[in-house]
Amino acid sequence: MDDMYREIILDHYKNPSYKGELDPCDLSFEDENPLCGDHLKIFLRVNENGIVTDARFNGHGCAISQASADLVVESIIGKNVEDLKKMTKEDVLDLLGFEDLGPVRLKCALLSLKVLKGGIYGVKDAEE
Ligand code: FES
Ligand code: FES
Numbered sequence: 746m747d748d749m750y751r752e753i754i755l756d757h758y759k760n761p762s763y764k765g766e767l768d769p770c771d772l773s774f775e776d777e778n779p780l781c782g783d784h785l786k787i788f789l790r791v792n793e794n795g796i797v798t799d800a801r802f803n804g805h806g807c808a809i810s811q812a813s814a815d816l817v818v819e820s821i822i823g824k825n826v827e828d829l830k831k832m833t834k835e836d837v838l839d840l841l842g843f844e845d846l847g848p849v850r851l852k853c854a855l856l857s858l859k860v861l862k863g864g865i866y867g868v869k870d871a872e873e
Pocket of ligand 1 (some may be wrong): 807808809810850852853
């Protein structure tokens with residue numbers, strides 16, 4: 746791993762900007778990494794135009810999963826929920842500065858995306 750990115754990951758892990766809870770929130774969702782049992786929850790506030798106005802994450806996990814959650818949450822504020830559905834594994838790896846990861850660490854890195862998408866599609870289902 747590139748030293749600069751190692752630092753970015755450790756920094757987001759130790760000093761996350763978006764760790765916490767939102768109460769009230771419009772959407773929250775939680776899930777776990779089946780490989781380790783680490784648990785992540787994401788909270789979103791979404792305005793009437795579908796724009797994410799605020800977001801937080803909470804939970805436990807390794808440095809990669811927590812840094813990924815902090816970076817993902819940071820990156821979605823100001824975006825339309827519809828656009829978040831198009832967010833891919835590559836987008837998350839980009840945020841973290843990886844081109845690819847082994848399967849175990851990939852699950853860690855993508856836990857936040859899994860939780861985010863679970864929440865978004867859950868809301869959609871609830872509306873239908
Ligand atoms: Fe997740 Fe090591 S970073 S297992
Ligand atoms: Fe559990 Fe990485 S080891 S999320």
